[in-house]
Each structure stands twice: as structure tokens, then as C-alpha cells.
């Protein structure tokens with residue numbers, strides 16, 4: 001497969017979009033164009049071309065994607081389903097590789113795919129794979145990185161440190177794969193640098209495998225005076241309660257986060273990756289010292 005040179009990034013100022021954009025620019029390997037909503041307030045470096053687009057218009061999208069070799073979508077949750085039209089525009093524009101906004105759990109795991117929070121990502125995959133199966137030149141890659149390591153600590157998703165009362169799921173000893181935003185950026189560079197090896201499949205990447213209890217121990221080691229009062233929670237119960245709320249009409253992000261906890265800390269959802277593509281993608285991984293440094297910034 002020919003080398004990828006021109007890359008369009010969607011959502012390039014978002015939580016994962018910015019580090020992905022930074023990694024693509026720093027690699028010096030690609031010519032980057034950013035697609036952004038016409039109504040967006042996002043700001044980008046002046047050196048990068050930014051094209052305002054209408055995500056509901058295939059004409060607008062196709063025109064913006066002309067001459068692009070690859071599309072990296074880091075679109076936020078509310079824009080996930082709209083990627084079906086972006087993908088169709090990418091086909092019409094002759095794009096060779098499409099990376100939809102995945103960047104999390106492995107939804108080829110059937111238990112994970114069945115969780116309501118992944119409904120739109122599953123629909124996007126189905127759309128992409130059907131089109132590819134029916135014959136088109138475009139190819140795809142799904143980047144699976146587990147939970148974001150630095151983001152997951154900072155926002156309190158992995159360990160709710162702010163109130164010192166983290167929800168610890170089923171004893172807190174389940175090992176899970178986590179990846180810094182910077183390493184996800186490196187993984188995207190790796191995919192676009194190795195188009196043949198990463199064609200029409202998921203790539204798996206992580207920085208480290210760790211448990212909630214170990215994350216808390218590392219926090220204690222950098223700030224021994226902070227009080228911790230963990231609250232034990234049971235993932236099976238979390239899912240049951242979430243299902244009831246969903247049945248009663250709740251469908252907001254707060255509820256979707258409960259399903260994310262199920263995917264990350266539940267039994268059989270594949271949150272600990274067994275085989276990773278770190279070497280192929282050029283992602284060296286992190287150590288516990290790196291995690292301590294994150295805690296230090298937050299707690300000391």
C-alpha cells in the first residue's frame with residue numbers, strides 16, 4: 001500500500017484530538033488538515049490548515065476530504081454516529097485509510113459491544129465493514145487503547161481522588177490496560193506509518209497493566225498524608241441499576257459513564273489486553289514512576 005502523506009484530522013482540539021494532532025505534527029511525516037464544525041469555537045495552531053465543514057452534508061465533507069490519504073476521526077461522543085456520512089464522503093473523495101473515533105474498549109468483545117454506551121460505535125463499525133466487504137478501495141483501522149491513563153486519573157474516572165472516596169470495583173484488584181494520551185498519539189502515527197500491517201483490523205496498544213488498588217498505593221506513596229476512604233462497588237449491581245434507569249428513560253452521559261465502568265472493571269469485557277501492537281506502532285509504554293509523576297502533579 002502506498003505511503004500515507006496527507007492526513008485529515010477531525011475533532012483535533014478535543015481531549016484525545018489534541019494529543020493525536022500534536023503527535024502527527026511532531027512526527028514530521030504528514031501534511032495535516034483539520035476539519036472542524038462551522039460553528040466550532042475550537043482554536044488550532046496558525047500553521048495548520050483548518051477547513052470548516054457541515055457534518056450533515058456529504059458534498060461539504062467530500063470537498064474537504066479531496067486529496068486526503070487518511071482521515072483520523074477523534075470526534076466526541078455526540079458526533080460518533082455522524083461518522084457514517086464522513087466515511088461515505090471519504091470513499092467518494094478517494095481516501096485510502098479511515099480511523100473512526102474508537103480510542104477505548106475493544107467492542108469486538110461481544111459483552112462490551114452489547115453495552116448501550118457503545119451502540120453508535122458498533123453501528124459505525126457495521127457501516128464501515130459492510131462497505132469494505134462490498135468492494136471499495138478504502139481501508140480502516142480501529143485503535144484500541146483501553147482507558148486513558150493520565151486523563152483517567154486527572155478527571156477521577158480511574159480513581160476518584162478529589163473527594164478521597166474512590167469507587168473501588170469488586171475489591172479493586174482487576175488488572176486493566178491503560179494508555180496515556182501521548183501514547184495514543186504515537187499509536188496513530190504508527191498506524192499511518194505502517195498502512196499495510198494495520199489494514200482492516202483493530203490495533204491494540206497500552207502503556208501499562210495495573211489495578212485500582214495499585215493506583216491508590218502509588219498515590220499514597222507520593223502523598224502519605226492524604227486520607228483515602230474507598231467505597232466498594234459491584235460491577236454486576238452497577239449494570240443492573242443502570243439498566244433500570246435506562247428502561248425508565250434516562251440516557252444521559254452520567255448514565256453512560258456507569259456502562260463505561262462496567263466495560264473497564266467487569267468480568268469478561270477484555271479490559272486487560274493480552275496481545276498488543278506496541279512494537280509495530282512504536283509505543284514504548286510507561287512505568288509506575290510515570291504514574292507517580294502524574295499523582296505528584298495532582299496531590300503534592
Ligand SMILES: NC(=O)c1ccc[n+]([C@@H]2O[C@H](COP(=O)([O-])OP(=O)(O)OC[C@H]3O[C@@H](n4cnc5c(N)ncnc54)[C@H](OP(=O)(O)O)[C@@H]3O)[C@@H](O)[C@H]2O)c1
Nearest residue numbers: 011014015016036037040042075076078079101104147148
Ligand atoms: N479511553 C478513554 O478513557 C476515553 C476517554 C474519553 C474519550 N474517549 C474516546 O475518545 C474519542 C473522542 O472523545 P473526546 O472526549 O476526546 O471528544 P471531545 O473532546 O468531546 O470532542 C472532540 C471534538 O469533536 C468535534 N465534534 C464534531 N462534531 C461534534 C458533535 N456533534 N458533538 C461534539 N463534538 C463534535 C469537536 O471539534 P470541533 O469543535 O473542531 O468541530 C470536538 O472538539 C471518543 O471516541 C471517546 O469515546 C476515550
